[in-house]
Amino acid sequence: MAEGGGAGPILVAEGLAKAFGGPRVVDGVSFALQRGAITGLIGPNGAGKTTLFNLVAASLRPDAGALHLDGAPIHGLRPDQVFGLGLGRTFQIPRPFPAMTVLENVMLAPQHQQGERFWANWIRPGAVAAEEKRNRARAMHWLDFVGLARLAQEPARVLSGGQRKLLELARVLVAEPRLILLDEPGAGVAPPLLEIIMQKIVALNQAGTSFLIVEHNMDLIAALCRPVMVMAQGRLLMQGTPDEVRGDTRVIEAYLGIEAA
Amino acid sequence: MELIPALSYLAFFLVFAGIFAVMALGLNLQWGFTGLFNVGVAGFVAVGAYASALLTGPPEPDRLGGFGLPVLVGWIGAMVASGIAAFIVGVAALRLREDYLAITTFGIAVVIQLVALNAQAITGGPFGIQSIPKPFADALGAGLAWNLTYLGLVVLVLGVAWWALDRLVASPWGRVLRAIREDELAAASLGKRAAAFRLQSFVLGCMLMGLGGALYAHFVGYIAPEDFLPVLTFQVWAMLIVGGSGRNAGAVLGAVLVWAIWSVSGGLIRGLLPAAEQARGAALQVVLIGVLIAAILVLRPRGVLGERATVSRHAAGD
Numbered sequence: 122m123a124e125g126g127g128a129g130p131i132l133v134a135e136g137l138a139k140a141f142g143g144p145r146v147v148d149g150v151s152f153a154l155q156r157g158a159i160t161g162l163i164g165p166n167g168a169g170k171t172t173l174f175n176l177v178a179a180s181l182r183p184d185a186g187a188l189h190l191d192g193a194p195i196h197g198l199r200p201d202q203v204f205g206l207g208l209g210r211t212f213q214i215p216r217p218f219p220a221m222t223v224l225e226n227v228m229l230a231p232q233h234q235q236g237e238r239f240w241a242n243w244i245r246p247g248a249v250a251a252e253e254k255r256n257r258a259r260a261m262h263w264l265d266f267v268g269l270a271r272l273a274q275e276p277a278r279v280l281s282g283g284q285r286k287l288l289e290l291a292r293v294l295v296a297e298p299r300l301i302l303l304d305e306p307g308a309g310v311a312p313p314l315l316e317i318i319m320q321k322i323v324a325l326n327q328a329g330t331s332f333l334i335v336e337h338n339m340d341l342i343a344a345l346c347r348p349v350m351v352m353a354q355g356r357l358l359m360q361g362t363p364d365e366v367r368g369d370t371r372v373i374e375a376y377l378g379i380e381a382a
Numbered sequence: 383m384e385l386i387p388a389l390s391y392l393a394f395f396l397v398f399a400g401i402f403a404v405m406a407l408g409l410n411l412q413w414g415f416t417g418l419f420n421v422g423v424a425g426f427v428a429v430g431a432y433a434s435a436l437l438t439g440p441p442e443p444d445r446l447g448g449f450g451l452p453v454l455v456g457w458i459g460a461m462v463a464s465g466i467a468a469f470i471v472g473v474a475a476l477r478l479r480e481d482y483l484a485i486t487t488f489g490i491a492v493v494i495q496l497v498a499l500n501a502q503a504i505t506g507g508p509f510g511i512q513s514i515p516k517p518f519a520d521a522l523g524a525g526l527a528w529n530l531t532y533l534g535l536v537v538l539v540l541g542v543a544w545w546a547l548d549r550l551v552a553s554p555w556g557r558v559l560r561a562i563r564e565d566e567l568a569a570a571s572l573g574k575r576a577a578a579f580r581l582q583s584f585v586l587g588c589m590l591m592g593l594g595g596a597l598y599a600h601f602v603g604y605i606a607p608e609d610f611l612p613v614l615t616f617q618v619w620a621m622l623i624v625g626g627s628g629r630n631a632g633a634v635l636g637a638v639l640v641w642a643i644w645s646v647s648g649g650l651i652r653g654l655l656p657a658a659e660q661a662r663g664a665a666l667q668v669v670l671i672g673v674l675i676a677a678i679l680v681l682r683p684r685g686v687l688g689e690r691a692t693v694s695r696h697a698a699g700d
Binding site: 217242243257 | 546549550553554555557558560561564565567568569570571572573574575576582586691693694695696697699
């Protein structure tokens with residue numbers, strides 16, 4: 122186990138701030154993600170959710186603040202580095218590699234593949250082949266888990282929107298991350314597939330994976346997320362259970378755009 | 383029927399086609415598999431040609447070298463030298479998007495050519511480097527036997543390069559390259575450092591170009607700065623586009639086809655035009671190749687052979 126792999130929070134953010142040449146879109150946000158929890162992040166449009174998400178995923182660099190994953194600082198790292206440390210993400214609009222097969226999409230993701238060192242393919246082809254065989258089995262396991270195994274040899278471009286989300290999930294899972302960030306897993310997904318996605322998230326969470334989910338679909342949030350964080354105007358407004366959040370006047374005001382009394 | 387001269391010319395033609403094929407394979411790795419728009423091919427060919435000439439040539443009082451080393455050492459040195467040049471250029475330029483990378487590499491190739499022209503103490507300046515050793519020429523003379531022997535060497539080098547690239551493009555390494563080419567952001571989100579892979583591809587491709595330059599130098603026996611003008615870059619690009627980028631077979635077929643058209647048209651121009659018009663006639667060759675590229679892009683946009691979807695060998699269907 123990694124250091125700090127016990128009971129402490131899996132991710133701690135302190136004073137995160139980001140501006141794009143204007144007012145701060147994320148303005149001093151601090152929170153801790155509990156290990157083993159599915160944390161939701163909601164808020165009205167323009168609240169800064171996506172920016173916060175991208176800060177945590179290292180797609181953006183914070184202007185100020187600190188991020189620690191299992192106690193290790195990750196602010197200032199590149200996206201490829203934080204993935205290597207066990208923080209996986211999906212995209213709001215899925216980004217499969219369309220010309221690659223579904224299987225290859227997933228086989229790409231395992232970390233530290235020796236076959237990714239070009240010379241290994243010349244001088245140690247046997248070791249690369251053995252590793253590929255293992256990775257192929259792992260990839261098929263996770264494709265089977267998300268129900269895409271029968272499409273393994275199809276190019277990813279043939280997948281529907283919901284299937285692409287499942288492929289992204291499998292692609293992240295094969296690297297066995299400790300924390301997965303999901304950007305609107307329910308957006309644009311047909312209800313039957315959404316049901317499958319939610320089941321998979323629950324199953325993974327029961328196996329120990331922590332999640333942070335940005336989502337507009339309150340049914341999904343209510344079904345999965347404990348706790349829920351609410352953002353408005355670049356700040357964290359509150360945190361609580363889905364019911365607490367829905368009953369909170371500040372949250373209602375933020376969504377309806379009414380000035381607080 | 384004059385068989386010997388015809389065979390000799392055929393061998394001569396195929397040696398050149400093979401040398402171009404080595405360069406086109408390097409460019410195919412960069413463009414076909416990585417999407418790097420390198421318009422500085424001639425510069426990296428020049429680095430390899432000069433490196434090998436300096437390493438293997440006889441000592442010259444007026445300039446650096448030669449060091450009289452074996453030809454094989456010269457070829458390896460050519461790859462090392464162009465690899466180092468590509469590394470320096472790549473670290474600086476690969477952060478740029480496609481069009482800027484093209485301008486940058488084009489400029490670098492022009493600079494390398496100008497250095498070759500002016501750094502007399504190293505490159506011999508406009509006079510170039512003469513008496514570059516021809517392997518096995520002592521034993522075989524300069525006739526058909528030597529041409530065929532050198533053709534064998536070129537085919538051997540081409541075969542090794544093909545094998546090495548074939549191992550790579552269908553490997554996990556090649557899979558990362560394809561992923562980066564398709565969606566760099568998604569590849570980064572899966573832990574792949576795009577900059578490192580692009581740099582590797584760029585350096586490996588340029589090493590093949592440098593090796594092509596060395597093969598050229600030891601076949602012709604002398605090199606001069608005008609051998610490495612931008613038209614060389616244009617030729618290699620034409621070969622890749624005509625043959626079909628993204629496939630090694632396309633790069634090799636394109637090299638043979640375009641070099642055949644280039645040679646035949648050059649011969650026709652020399653034969654048909656009066657002496658006074660020869661220089662202007664030579665420009666027709668470039669026009670002809672340009673028309674060929676335009677026709678290919680209209681009729682078969684992916685080249686004669688077309689691109690085949692690459693699947694890494696261990697992920698292919700059963």
